[in-house]
Amino acid sequence: MHRRHLLAAALAAAPLSASLAQGFPARPIRIVVGFPPGGGSDLVARPLAQKMQPVLGQSILVENRGGANGNLGLAEVAKSAPDGYTIGHVNNSVIAVNPLLYANLPFDAARDFTPVGTVTAGALFVMVPAELPARDLRELVALARAKPGQLNFGSGGAGGVTHLGFELLRKQTGVEIVHIPYRGSAPALQDMLGGRIQLMIDGFNLAKAQVDAGRVRAIAFLGQDRHPALPNVLTAVEQGFPGLVVPGWQGFIAPAGTPEPVLARLEEAFRMAVADPEIQANFMAQGTLAVFRGRAEMARMIREETARWAPIIQELGIRLD
Numbered sequence: 001m002h003r004r005h006l007l008a009a010a011l012a013a014a015p016l017s018a019s020l021a022q023g024f025p026a027r028p029i030r031i032v033v034g035f036p037p038g039g040g041s042d043l044v045a046r047p048l049a050q051k052m053q054p055v056l057g058q059s060i061l062v063e064n065r066g067g068a069n070g071n072l073g074l075a076e077v078a079k080s081a082p083d084g085y086t087i088g089h090v091n092n093s094v095i096a097v098n099p100l101l102y103a104n105l106p107f108d109a110a111r112d113f114t115p116v117g118t119v120t121a122g123a124l125f126v127m128v129p130a131e132l133p134a135r136d137l138r139e140l141v142a143l144a145r146a147k148p149g150q151l152n153f154g155s156g157g158a159g160g161v162t163h164l165g166f167e168l169l170r171k172q173t174g175v176e177i178v179h180i181p182y183r184g185s186a187p188a189l190q191d192m193l194g195g196r197i198q199l200m201i202d203g204f205n206l207a208k209a210q211v212d213a214g215r216v217r218a219i220a221f222l223g224q225d226r227h228p229a230l231p232n233v234l235t236a237v238e239q240g241f242p243g244l245v246v247p248g249w250q251g252f253i254a255p256a257g258t259p260e261p262v263l264a265r266l267e268e269a270f271r272m273a274v275a276d277p278e279i280q281a282n283f284m285a286q287g288t289l290a291v292f293r294g295r296a297e298m299a300r301m302i303r304e305e306t307a308r309w310a311p312i313i314q315e316l317g318i319r320l321d
Contacts, residue, residue: 024084024262028059031252033089034073035156036066039186040206040288044120044250045089047282051273056265066184069157069320070094071105078107082257084266087116091250093160096305100313101159101320114258115298117270118251120283121291123223124165126236127200127207129192130217137169137220137239140199144175151177154188154197159320164309165201165222165246167316172241192216203248204229204287222246229287247305251298267294 031049035041042064049060065073073088074095080086099109107113126137134140144151155163158181166179177199182188185202192200193215200207204227210216211230220236221227222245236244252270254263273279274292283290293301 024265025056025058027085028061029056029084030086031060031062031089032073032076032086033062033064034066034070034094035064035184036186037064039156039184040203041089041091041250043205043286044283044288047279048119048270048273051276051279052269055269055272069098069101069160071098071102074098074109074113075106077253077255078112080255082255082259084254084258084262087252087254087266088113089250090253091161092247092301092305093157093162093164095251095253096302097159097161097164097309097313100306100310101318103319103321112256113253114256114263115295115302116252116254116263116266117295118249118293118298118301119270119274119290120248120250121289121293122203122227122248123221124162124201124246124248125204125207125218125227125230125233126165126169126220126222127192127202127211127216127218128198129195130215132198132217134219135217136234137236137241140219141169141173141175144173144177148176149178151199152180152197153177153199153201154180154182154191155200156185156188156202157181157183159313159318161246161248161309162201164312164316164318165244166199167318168244168246168312169201169236169241171316172244189216201246205283208285208287220244227287228289229284249301251293263295 031045033041033045046062049062053060065076077088128134134143153166185206191197207216218230218233221233222236271292274290280290
């Protein structure tokens with residue numbers, strides 16, 4: 001009897017899903033970015049939104065809901081109708097790591113969201129202000145050891161991969177560097193330019209303009225291989241720091257229960273936007289690799305990131321409220 005009721009409910013919902021998907025989109029779409037304007041997330045979400053508008057035939061509005069290390073943005077998406085008209089920008093830290101760190105989130109990341117696709121690939125850079133006398137990671141560690149507790153590290157939020165990358169470095173080297181978490185990477189960069197912090201680990205697109213202007217120096221890449229935008233910057237592994245690899249990717253999610261045809265339409269729109277030569281050039285100019293991976297691949301990547309960071313977070317004893 002119970003199985004018959006479930007089947008009847010599914011059959012009753014099918015026409016509703018088809019109705020929602022028919023003619024999608026029929027009104028503007030909202031992309032929620034869980035960080036303040038001007039950061040690396042904005043630099044990816046806004047150009048893509050512009051490229052997707054003619055593909056979908058509707059306006060796409062980008063709304064910043066910064067705070068709680070990206071969790072405020074996810075909470076907004078979780079409570080939205082599963083109709084494709086509200087989608088969320090995420091990075092691997094927000095969608096795969098935050099659920100490991102926070103005990104009382106107002107959503108269940110595995111239950112309340114469904115992947116749409118990832119749009120970037122790569123890893124993070126270690127960056128310092130140009131006036132700091134450290135031209136590579138080894139010199140930075142030597143400087144930190146000579147000045148214990150006198151250097152500050154700024155992250156886009158406590159517990160994110162930018163913070164965890166720093167904790168991996170600190171664990172390997174034992175250096176005493178003070179961690180200062182910010183509500184996003186953009187304000188952290190401003191404080192580095194202002195002299196309050198001396199170290200950041202983040203995506204290159206955040207600081208490329210400052211690197212080009214000579215105000216910020218990239219001293220290590222936390223990928224398996226060197227980044228094509230800065231091929232002269234050695235990886236941390238090449239500099240003698242084994243295991244110091246911190247992937248960084250960005251993507252989009254929708255509320256769970258969004259109809260399959262709507263998800264397919266959004267996935268294809270993102271695929272077309274990422275393949276656009278202007279987006280490829282725009283992202284490469286930022287130092288970001290524009291690479292699209294679909295829903296199934298994004299789901300696999302989330303599982304891999306969660307499995308990668310769970311034991312590290314447990315070992316370091318990091319827990320946030």
